Amino acid sequence: MSQRRPFVAGNWKMNGARAQAAALIDGILAGVSALGDAEVAVCPPFILIPLVAEKLRSTRGRVLWGGQNLDTHPSGAYTGEISGPMLRDFDCTYVIVGHSERRSFYGESDAIVAEKFAAAQAAGLVPILCLGETLAEREADETERVVERQLRAVLDRSGVESLARATIAYEPVWAIGTGRTATPQQAQDVHRFIRARLADKSAAVAAGMRLLYGGSVKGANARELFAQPDIDGGLIGGASLQAEEFLAICRAAG
Numbered sequence: 001m002s003q004r005r006p007f008v009a010g011n012w013k014m015n016g017a018r019a020q021a022a023a024l025i026d027g028i029l030a031g032v033s034a035l036g037d038a039e040v041a042v043c044p045p046f047i048l049i050p051l052v053a054e055k056l057r058s059t060r061g062r063v064l065w066g067g068q069n070l071d072t073h074p075s076g077a078y079t080g081e082i083s084g085p086m087l088r089d090f091d092c093t094y095v096i097v098g099h100s101e102r103r104s105f106y107g108e109s110d111a112i113v114a115e116k117f118a119a120a121q122a123a124g125l126v127p128i129l130c131l132g133e134t135l136a137e138r139e140a141d142e143t144e145r146v147v148e149r150q151l152r153a154v155l156d157r158s159g160v161e162s163l164a165r166a167t168i169a170y171e172p173v174w175a176i177g178t179g180r181t182a183t184p185q186q187a188q189d190v191h192r193f194i195r196a197r198l199a200d201k202s203a204a205v206a207a208g209m210r211l212l213y214g215g216s217v218k219g220a221n222a223r224e225l226f227a228q229p230d231i232d233g234g235l236i237g238g239a240s241l242q243a244e245e246f247l248a249i250c251r252a253a254g
């Protein structure tokens with residue numbers, strides 16, 4: 001049986017203002033005693049992190065928080081950017097790197113994602129590294145090649161031992177925000193593949209790696225996905241904006 005503690009992280013994306021964020025966190029806090037065993041984190045937009053951090057401190061680590069992105073540099077003349085040390089200053093534990101929306105809308109290459117991964121760890125953050133293929137790539141039977149290439153960029157930059165201080169989220173791009181979830185078997189197949197590629201480098205890192213699935217996870221489909229042997233939780237977008245739905249997903253993981 002796996003020793004890996006399940007993990008559910010919410011990616012709020014560019015949603016919410018102060019009032020909605022406060023209500024959402026209050027909703028999560030109302031259900032915190034029945035969360036189950038899973039580790040839980042939320043990743044709000046940067047500007048809402050202070051508010052969220054202030055409220056979640058009362059959970060004493062039961063619900064953690066993180067950023068959705070960071071710059072590759074720790075500080076300097078990079079107008080409009082936010083760095084890893086800035087996120088740590090607000091007690092972020094996690095930061096998402098390489099989300100498909102960053103890769104496709106903001107031109108983040110595998111090399112940039114690998115730099116961001118390294119910058120996150122240098123700042124003491126735990127990166128949640130997103131990997132995943134587009135629909136065209138899946139239909140061309142290129143899923144494994146794409147995911148392996150994305151993973152290799154980080155392995156080459158930071159080494160396999162760095163992955164012991166990270167989480168990986170497999171997020172097929174065609175399943176993100178589309179309502180079209182990968183079947184549990186489709187997700188499991190890619191998760192098993194990712195774990196095997198890690199095992200090529202380090203059996204210990206592969207065995208300890210928490211591999212999250214992301215892509216239209218809801219309360220109704222979470223249990224079946226999380227029951228797969230290589231799926232250790234989820235990265236949740238849309239459904240993390242509703243407290244009840246997010247709590248149901250956390251319970252399914254726990």
Ligand code: PEP
Binds near residue numbers: 171177235238
């Ligand atoms: C995501 O943005 O990481 C995600 C998985 O989104 P959704 O759950 O809305 O598909």
